[in-house]
Structure formats: C-alpha cells, structure tokens
Amino acid sequence: MEILGYITLSLFIGLMLLTLFGYIRTPVQTVLVLSTVLTLIIGAVFRYFDSGWNAVLLMPNEFLGGIILHPITALLTGLFLAGGLKASGGFEALKKMLNYLRRSPIGLVGTLVILINLPVIASLPCGRILAASLLPLLFTFGLEGGMGLLTKSQIIVLIGAFTRNAMGSCGPSPIGGVGQIGEGFLGSFFPTASEGILRAPQAFSLMLGTAVVALFLKFVSKRFYPDDVALRDVPPAWKAEGLREAVIEAPAKGYLALVIFVVSLLVSIFQPFGKMPVQTVLVGGALVMVVACRIRINDLLDGIILLPVTAMAAGFLAAGALAATGGFDALGVILNSLVRVPFLGIAGMLAIFVQFQTILPLSCSRILTAALVPVLYLFGPAKFGFLDWSQLAVVMAAYMINATTSCGPSPLGGGGMMGEGTMRAETGFIKGAYTFSSMAIMAPLAAIYMKFLNLSVFQPSNPDFVRDIVTIGEFTLVVAVANILFIAVMGRLAGTNASTNWFIQLVVFLAGGAIAGGILAFALFEQNFALITQGVAGGLIAAALIALMVPRTLSRRMTATLTGPEM
Amino acid sequence: MLTWITFLFVGTLSGVLISWALDMSSPKELLQGALGGLIAGFLMAAMLPH
Numbered sequence: 001m002e003i004l005g006y007i008t009l010s011l012f013i014g015l016m017l018l019t020l021f022g023y024i025r026t027p028v029q030t031v032l033v034l035s036t037v038l039t040l041i042i043g044a045v046f047r048y049f050d051s052g053w054n055a056v057l058l059m060p061n062e063f064l065g066g067i068i069l070h071p072i073t074a075l076l077t078g079l080f081l082a083g084g085l086k087a088s089g090g091f092e093a094l095k096k097m098l099n100y101l102r103r104s105p106i107g108l109v110g111t112l113v114i115l116i117n118l119p120v121i122a123s124l125p126c127g128r129i130l131a132a133s134l135l136p137l138l139f140t141f142g143l144e145g146g147m148g149l150l151t152k153s154q155i156i157v158l159i160g161a162f163t164r165n166a167m168g169s170c171g172p173s174p175i176g177g178v179g180q181i182g183e184g185f186l187g188s189f190f191p192t193a194s195e196g197i198l199r200a201p202q203a204f205s206l207m208l209g210t211a212v213v214a215l216f217l218k219f220v221s222k223r224f225y226p227d228d229v230a231l232r233d234v235p236p237a238w239k240a241e242g243l244r245e246a247v248i249e250a251p252a253k254g255y256l257a258l259v260i261f262v263v264s265l266l267v268s269i270f271q272p273f274g275k276m277p278v279q280t281v282l283v284g285g286a287l288v289m290v291v292a293c294r295i296r297i298n299d300l301l302d303g304i305i306l307l308p309v310t311a312m313a314a315g316f317l318a319a320g321a322l323a324a325t326g327g328f329d330a331l332g333v334i335l336n337s338l339v340r341v342p343f344l345g346i347a348g349m350l351a352i353f354v355q356f357q358t359i360l361p362l363s364c365s366r367i368l369t370a371a372l373v374p375v376l377y378l379f380g381p382a383k384f385g386f387l388d389w390s391q392l393a394v395v396m397a398a399y400m401i402n403a404t405t406s407c408g409p410s411p412l413g414g415g416g417m418m419g420e421g422t423m424r425a426e427t428g429f430i431k432g433a434y435t436f437s438s439m440a441i442m443a444p445l446a447a448i449y450m451k452f453l454n455l456s457v458f459q460p461s462n463p464d465f466v467r468d469i470v471t472i473g474e475f476t477l478v479v480a481v482a483n484i485l486f487i488a489v490m491g492r493l494a495g496t497n498a499s500t501n502w503f504i505q506l507v508v509f510l511a512g513g514a515i516a517g518g519i520l521a522f523a524l525f526e527q528n529f530a531l532i533t534q535g536v537a538g539g540l541i542a543a544a545l546i547a548l549m550v551p552r553t554l555s556r557r558m559t560a561t562l563t564g565p566e567m
Numbered sequence: 568m569l570t571w572i573t574f575l576f577v578g579t580l581s582g583v584l585i586s587w588a589l590d591m592s593s594p595k596e597l598l599q600g601a602l603g604g605l606i607a608g609f610l611m612a613a614m615l616p617h
Contacts, residue, residue, distance in 0.1 A: 109591040110603030113582040117607035121614060150589075157588045196616040200570060203611050204577055211581040214588035453569060469569050473576060480580065 002333075004046040005326030008039045012322055013360070020411060020549065028412050032314035036321040043325035062324035072313055077282040078129030080300050082136065084289040085261050087299030089254030091137050095147065096250045097258075108149065112158060116214075119166035120206050122265060123173040123199075125278055127166035127407075128415050133261070135422040138162055143232050152233040156222060156423050160430050161214040163419030164408055164437065168206045170365070171404030172199040178365050178404045182396045185377040189389040190458050197458045198450075201397040202404065205445035208476065209405070209437040212483060216433035219491030224432070224501050228554040230424035253293040260289050315363035315413055328368070332375035339386070344538055346386045347524065347531040350379075350395055351517035351538025357403040358438045359545045361410035365403045373399075390455055391524045397450035398443040398520055405442060409434035426554035432505060435546045440483050440512030444519035448475045451523045475519070483512055502552040506544070513543020571612045578608020 015035045018024045024031055040063065047055040085091060098115075102108035115138070119130045139145040142155040150158065171179045179198040186193040222229075264285030268278040286300050322328055335356065338349040352359075353376065357368050376399060378384055380392035387395065408416040409431040416430050423429075452468040452475075486508045493504050517539020518532050525531040582604020586597050 105599070106602045106606070107596065107599040109586045109589060109596045110582070110599040110606070112589065113585050113600050113603030114607050114610075116585060117578070117581070117604075117611070121607060121610045123614060154589050157585075161585060161588070200574075200615050203615065204573060207574075207577050207581045207608065207611065208584075211584035211588070214585045218588045218590075449573070453573065457570070465569050469573060472573060476577065476580070480584075484584075 002326065002330065004043060005328075005330030005333075007042060008322055008325040009327040009330045011035065011038060011042070012318060012327060016360075016412065029310050029314040032318040032412065036314075036317045039318070039321035039325055039327070043321070046325075059324055063320045065320070065323075072316070073279045077279045077286070078124075078126070078132040081129075081261060081264065081282050081286050081289075082133040083300040083302050084286050084293070084295055085133065085257050086136065087295045087302065088257035088289060088293035089251040090257035090261060091140065091254075092250035093254035093258045094137055095140060116158065116162045116165055116210060117207060119162070119169035120172065120203050120210075123169050123177065123203075124265070124268060125170055125173045125177055127169045128418065129278070129282070130169070130265075131163055131166040131415060131418050134162070135159065135418060139422050152229065152231045153218065153222060155231060156229055156425070157214045157217050159419050159423045160217040160221075160433060161210050163416055163422075163430070164213040164405070164434055165206065165210040167408035167415035167434075168202075168209070168401065168405035168438075168442075170407075171206070171400055172196070172202040174199065178369055179400050181366075181369055181373050182376075182400045185373060186389075186393055186396060188377075188382065190393065192458055197393065197454065198397055198400050200454050200457075201446040201449040202401040204449045205401050205442040206405070208445060208480060209401075209442040212437045212441050212480070212487070213430075213433045215484060216436055216487050217430070219487050220494065220505070221429060221433050223491055223494040224498075224505070225426070225429055225554050228426040228429055257289050257293045257295075260285050260292065310413070315367065319362065319367040328372070332372065335372075335375065336379075336384075343534065344541075345531065345534040346379075347521040347534040348517070348538030348541075350524065351520050351535045352542045354395060354399040354402050354443050354520060355439055355513075355516075355539075355542035355546065357406035358409070358435050359542060359549070361406040361408075361412075361414060361435075363407060363410055363413035365406045368406075369400075369403045372403075387524070390451075393455060393458075394447050394450045394523050395520070397454070398447040398523075401446040402438050402443045405434065405438040409438075428551040428554050432550045435550065436483075436487075436509060436512060439509070439543060439546055440486075440516050441479060444516045444523070445476060445479055447520050447523040448472060479515070479519070482515060486511055498552045502550070505550060506547045509543045509547035509550075510540055513539040513546070515539070517542065570615060571609075574608040574612035574615075575605055576608070578604040578606070578611065580604070582607065 012035050015031050019028055019031045040059065043059060044056045047059065098111060101111045119127055122130060124130060138159050140147050141150045141158065170177050174196055179202055182198050183193045183196065186197055190197055264282055268281045289295060290297065335349065335353055338344050338352060339346055356372065357365055362368060376396065379386045381389060407414045410416065411427050416434055417427060420427055420429050449472055452471045456465065456468065490504055490508045494501050514536045517535040521532045521535025579601045582600040583597055586592065586600025591600065
C-alpha cells in the first residue's frame with residue numbers, strides 16, 4: 001500500500017506544477033477536483049486488490065475526514081460581517097475615524113503601521129476574516145477608492161504588507177490557530193505549552209517579516225513586474241495642488257455597525273462569555289447588525305466572494321483524498337529519508353523540513369501542517385531521538401511560522417490572492433516577497449526567539465535573561481540588515497530582462513536561504529561547525545526550490561487560469 | 568517584562584521599515600512610523616501569555 005501514497009503524491013504535485021507553469025489551462029479549482037477524482041479512483045483500485053471491498057467502502061469516510069471546514073466557515077463569516085459593514089456605511093465611519101487618527105501625533109503613517117499589524121494583534125483563527133473585512137477599506141486610500149491619499153506604489157505596499165500580516169496571523173491565534181497543532185504535541189513535555197508556547201516566536205517574526213515584505217514590494221516586485229498592477233496613480237495635477245480629499249459622510253448606523261463589528265472581534269479574541277467558535281460570534285454580530293442597523297440579509301450575502309471559498313474547498317478535497325490514500329505519509333517518509341544524505345544530515349534535513357510548506361504552498365496551511373507536525377514530533381524523543389525536547393520546540397517554532405504564512409503565496413486559492421485582487425495585480429505578484437520573508441526572516445527569527453527567550457519562560461531553569469535578550473536583538477538586527485541589503489541590491493540590479501531578473505532573484509534567495517539554514521542549525525546545535533554547514537546546505541536546497549516556483553513573468557492568462565471565471 | 572521589551576523593539580523596527588517602504592521617510596514620518604510600531608508592539612505583547 002505504501003506505493004499508493006507515492007503514486008497519489010506524485011499525481012497531485014505533478015498536476016499542480018503543470019498548472020503553475022501554465023501547461024494546464026483550466027481554473028485551479030477544476031484541476032484540484034480532477035486530482036481528487038483521479039486519486040480516489042487509483043486509491044479504490046489499489047484497496048480493492050489489496051484488501052477487498054470493505055477497504056474501498058471505508059474510503060469516503062477517510063476522505064471526508066481530511067477536509068477542514070474551519071477556515072472555510074471562518075472566511076464566510078468574515079465576508080458576511082464585512083457585507084453588513086459595507087451596507088450600513090461602516091467603512092465610511094471607519095474612514096472618518098482614520099481621518100481623525102491621522103491628524104493625531106502618530107499621523108497617517110503611524111496609523112497605517114498599526115493597521116498593517118492589526119491582524120497579528122487580533123490573531124483570529126483565519127487571516128481571511130480580517131482581510132475580507134479590511135481590504136476594501138485599505139483600497140479606499142488610493143485613487144480608485146475615492147480618498148486619493150496614497151499613490152499607487154504606496155497602495156501596493158500597504159495592501160501587500162497587510163495581507164502578509166493577515167496570512168500569518170492564524171499561527172499565533174489562541175482561538176483555533178494553526179500553531180495550536182504544534183502546541184498540542186509539545187504539551188507532551190512542556191506542561192503549559194497549550195497556553196501558547198509558540199505564539200510569541202511567531203508573532204515576533206511575523207511583525208518583522210511584514211516590514212521586510214513591504215520593502216521587497218517597494219524595491220523588487222514593482223521593478224520585476226512593472227506592468228502587472230492595474231491600479232492608477234494619482235494624477236500629476238492632483239499632486240501639484242496637494243492631495244485632494246473627498247468629503248466623506250458617514251451615517252449614524254455606520255458608526256453603530258462599526259461598534260458591533262469591533263465588539264464581535266473582541267468577543268472572538270478574548271472569549272469573555274466562555275469558549276465558543278469564532279464563527280458563531282461573527283454570525284451573531286452580523287444578525288445584531290441586521291436588527292440594529294436595519295440592513296437586509298441580502299446585504300450580508302453580497303459581501304461573500306466565492307472565488308477564495310471554492311479554491312479553498314477544492315484544495316481541501318484534494319488534500320483529503322491524498323490523506324486517505326497515504327500521500328502525506330509518503331511525504332513524511334521522503335523527508336525523513338533526507339537525514340541519510342551525507343551533506344545534509346539532521347541539520348540539513350530540518351532546514352528543508354521547516355521550509356517545506358513555503359516550497360509547496362497550499363490554499364490553507366492546516367492541510368499540510370496536520371500531516372507534517374506529527375512527523376516532526378517523531379524526530380524528537382518520542383521516536384527517532386534526533387532532537388531533545390528543547391530542540392524540538394525550537395524547530396517547531398520555525399516550522400510553524402513558515403507553515404502558517406504559506407497560504408499567502410499560494411496561487412491555489414491562497415489568502416494572498418485576496419490582496420492581489422484588491423491591488424488589481426496579476427496572480428503571482430506577491431509570491432517573491434511573501435516566500436522570501438517566510439524563508440529568510442521569519443523561520444530563523446522564530447527559532448532564535450524560542451531558543452533565547454521563550455524556552456526560559458515555559459521551562460524556567462537558570463536563564464540569563466539580559467544576555468539572551470541582547471542575543472535576540474543582535475540576531476534580529478543582523479538578519480534584518482543582511483536581508484534588506486539583499487533586497488536593495490536586487491532592486492538596484494533589476495532591469496527589463498525578466499530572465500536576468502529571475503536569475504538575480506534566485507541568487508538572493510540562495511543567500512537568504514543559506515543564512516536561514518545556518519541560523520536554524522545554530523539555534524539547534526549551537527557552535528557545531530559541521531552541523532551549521534549541513535544547515536546551510538539544507539537552506540540552499542530549500543531556497544532553490546522556493547525560488548524556482550516564483551514566476552518570471554505574470555500574465556492575465558495565468559491569472560484567469562488560476563482564479564477561474566468571475567463568480 | 569522581557570517579552571514586552573522585545574515586542575516594543577521589534578514593533579518600532581517594523582514601524583520604521585514600513586514607513587520607509589511607504590515612501591514616508593522624512594524624520595517626522597519615520598518617528599511617527601516608529602510610534603505606530605511601538606503601539607502595535609505594545610498591543611501584541613499585551614495579547615501574549617506571560
């Protein structure tokens with residue numbers, strides 16, 4: 001039966017690569033459903049000959065069990081609430097409030113910095129909830145949105161950075177976040193792990209990673225894909241006479257809707273009335289909005305965008321079929337076997353393992369996280385003994401932030417597509433920025449944070465906090481400065497030849513990946529030169545695989561292929 | 568306490584970098600970005616388990 005897993009895994013990866021590289025020209029949802037059907041047929045045939053009809057009849061249950069409804073329903077309720085906010089004039093009320101805030105001492109830029117980091121502060125179980133609610137608002141800062149406060153370049157950076165932050169905020173979420181999968185496993189040794197042992201490392205690295213994404217979009221993405229964002233810039237005449245501000249009128253019920261929206265979010269986050277699903281709270285908020293703001297159910301439904309929902313559902317179907325036929329087990333075996341490669345060893349294998357979900361980004365990080373975290377756990381004292389518990393916590397932190405941010409660059413219905421749609425960019429525009437920050441910034445910084453601070457919080461021994469905090473600061477600055485230099489050099493060398501640009505990007509990714517792999521190995525094994533070298537080798541391989549998936553050029557045809565028809 | 572310090576630090580750094588990326592790089596704007604980042608870092612630290 002093991003061979004079945006390898007066959008279905010190859011089929012899935014093959015179909016995805018053919019779609020990503022444009023050899024299959026149908027919407028990705030169709031390809032994912034095709035992959036599901038083929039996987040199930042092959043699985044049924046294998047099971048029939050191996051174990052008879054009973055095994056075949058069990059398949060539907062195993063297949064459906066692999067489908068994770070949580071992010072789909074979370075997205076729908078977020079869109080539902082956003083629809084209510086829009087219909088009642090809530091966005092206009094928010095615009096007026098932002099206008100007041102930007103006249104405060106923190107100004108427009110301080111307000112935007114808080115807005116960009118709002119998703120990780122709120123830490124909802126799916127970044128799509130806030131993204132669906134707030135992306136329309138961010139769009140209004142530009143010319144097309146009516147306010148004309150920001151230029152095209154600024155809107156690209158604002159939307160791209162916000163979406164990056166949102167599509168990583170599900171990791172540190174304490175209410176059904178992805179990171180809780182890892183915390184559950186670490187609870188075998190750390191008694192208080194479930195209180196959030198992985199939250200701080202993820203949030204810390206995500207905040208800096210978001211800023212690096214903003215710089216990447218400014219210096220690199222705009223130069224690599226100069227004609228692939230359809231937003232218009234503020235006309236020169238406007239600039240000459242100073243930016244014109246549209247007069248915004250907000251009805252009273254808009255403010256009321258905004259209050260209901262904020263209260264719903266706060267109740268979701270802090271759960272003051274006991275544990276309840278975030279979806280329940282948001283639907284409750286929407287219903288209160290219907291009554292208090294006198295809007296219709298149809299207004300709420302108008303907020304729902306079907307594209308990301310269908311893409312995610314199709315992704316889960318394919319993943320469920322893979323899980324039922326042993327595809328993920330095969331993946332775990334392949335990754336485990338890398339330990340035996342001489343120049344990789346355990347450090348190199350882990351450097352690849354922590355980057356795996358960025359190498360193969362799916363529509364929701366939960367799909368692969370649920371499959372691969374148990375494999376990672378087995379590398380610890382529970383089975384293989386490659387790592388002790390502290391090392392397992394360090395590598396889990398790096399893996400988790402890399403995993404949770406992987407839905408951002410996924411062209412298979414990933415959350416980043418919401419940002420690309422809002423900034424009117426072709427699919428793939430943000431991929432380089434998102435993957436680079438996950439690989440080169442977030443994974444190594446999460447590992448360092450876990451090693452030098454969080455472990456001491458959750459497993460008090462005899463820590464030297466001051467020394468450790470200085471170490472975190474030094475690593476943060478070194479990682480940030482090195483990668484910002486890489487980005488600046490890449491932006492400076494960028495020309496009009498797409499192939500040359502792509503090659504420059506590959507070299508920079510390799511440099512960033514090598515540093516990330518080396519830092520991860522250092523965080524795990526400290527000053528062991530041989531293991532750090534193996535970590536660098538693993539980082540290079542992971543970086544090469546990630547960079548190879550970043551598109552050289554973007555096109556409307558590819559966007560249409562990946563996003564499907566308008567629904 | 569140290570968690571607060573690390574998040575205030577990373578928030579400030581992040582705020583300055585985002586301001587720069589947004590083409591708002593006068594000293595006043597960088598300071599405002601840092602202040603926004605400081606607030607974001609403070610709020611984030613407040614949400615974490617201690």
